[in-house]
Amino acid sequence: MSPQSKSRKKKQGAVGRRPEKQSPYxxxxxxxxxxxxxxxxxxxxxxxxxxxxxxxxxxxxxxxxxxxxxxxxxxxxxxxxxxxxxxxxxxxxxxxxxxxxxxxRGVAEPSWYVAGAALEFREAFLVTNLLGDVEVIAITQERASARETVLFMRQPVLGATAIELFATPDEGTVALLEDMIASTPDAFRDLITPLSAFEAFDRVWPDIEQFWEDGPDEEAEEGLIGSEEVRHPIQLIALADARVSALVSNDHEIPVISPERTDEVVEAFLASPHGIADAEAARAFAQIVASAAVEQNRDPIVYGPASLTAVLILNVAARVHVSDADLALLPEIVRAWAYFTVDARDLPRDEARAAWDEELPTVLAEFSEAYADPELADERDGQFR
Structure with a gap:
């Protein structure tokens, strides 16, 4: 046996060397x-x-x-x-x-750090799909001569669905959005609307607050430790918090839509050529969806398939009993409401109505499935009318 392979006895009384404790960081x-x-x-x-x-x-x-x-x-x-x-x-x-x-203590700074550098707002823009159910808000800020753009993908009612961070291209934020529109044909309108810092804040900040309030979920966990293909707002929500809060002063208050807007929109809907014989059923429906939007601080005429589906489930299926007769009327009423929002928002009429016609079967099917859910049935404590 070679000397190297022989076991070595510890000398009597000798203290063995302790392994170094590794830092948890x-x-x-x-x-x-x-x-x-x-x-x-x-x-x-x-x-x-x-x-x-x-x-x-x-x-x-x-x-x-x-x-x-x-x-x-x-x-x-x-x-x-x-x-x-x-x-x-x-x-x-x-x-x-x-x-x-x-x-x-004299520790060297990272090469990118510039003392005293602060974020300065440069520009912001809004891009939506045709029916306004998908929004992209681009916010560009400058720090230490470098411009950076945060893109917020969001849906009314549902909130932020993704957040992306980019070094702003030399051509500017608009060029970045034009590339996004061109790369996803038919997903967005070819319309880029400028926003002030206040307008950008008012759209995005409630989503950030809601995200922290709701707490983590399984999708959030998957977004951090799962497949790299899974994107989730949790990855950049802390960055978004800092960037968006820098847009306004601490005393800024988000404008609140007046409750009177509910009655205005309900009356406008009833005065429109909706073609529904049962005007009281139409009023009951319009009251629910208009008041739901105002409670969410949204204008009631700004509805698309995703937001309408969410309100139908959260504010109808989970809250009110609807008679069989009124359930039979709902497809007609929902279509009339969808067409009304197209005219009220002055959208391209034929194109927007066609888009609604394509989506409404799915909207109604998801509502019907939710209304048939026994758990939601147990939660209902109101009446449709």
Missing amino acids: GALLESAAALRSESWLLADAWASELYATLWLAGSGHSPMIDALGSMNDPAALTALRALSGVGSAESRAASAAAAETVAA
Whole structure:
């Protein structure tokens, strides 16, 4: 047996060497180190996903920030600079303060960091599909001479469905949206509407608040740890929180649609050539869908298939009993309401009605399925009329 293969006895009284205790932040620091020579945009995206991972796990971020703030490590400083750009104002401030503590000890900053640089609003635009049920809000801001665009894909009632982050092309935000429209034929109208910073905030901020309020779900978890093909707002929601909150001052209040708008739209619908013999059934339906929109701070005439389906399920199937006679009338009433919204919004009439005709069978089928659900039946405590 060679000397190398012989077992070695420990000398009596000798103390064995203890294995080094690995830091629980080792993987995080290794990942952050790779960002040091990248871009601020990539660092923010990285920090947003980290923030979401902690939120999804139900753990706070304060222990991590405190731990990073105690390290004399350029990777720790990189992580803190990135984290200071995402999430709530409180978490950003805590990360920034910890970063300053680390930097004051002489730790080298990441190459992309510019002290004092702040986001400045440059422009925002809105793109929708024909019936307005899918919206894309593009918000471009500048920081340290670099322009970045956040795209919010959302649906009225349902909220944010995806968030994307881009380095704004040299041609500008409009060019980015034109490419998006061209790459998805028939998905969007060829109409790009400018928005002010306030208008962009008013559309997007309620979705962000609702996202945090609803809490994590299975789709959120899949969006973080599942297939890379699965995209979910959770990946950039912390970044969105910071970017959108920077659009307005803290005292800004989102305008609220007056409850009187419900009655205005109901009367306008009844005065339109809807062709429904039972005017009271038409009134009952219009009252439900118009008031639901106002409660969601949406104009009642802005309905598309997805939003109408959601309201039919949430505000009719889950809330009110509908007689068999009125259920038989609903397809006619729903079609009349859909056509009314086309005229009220001055959409291309033939094209928009054709789009509704294509979608209405699915809308009605999903409502019928929901109305037949015994669990929803148990929740109903009102009457259609």
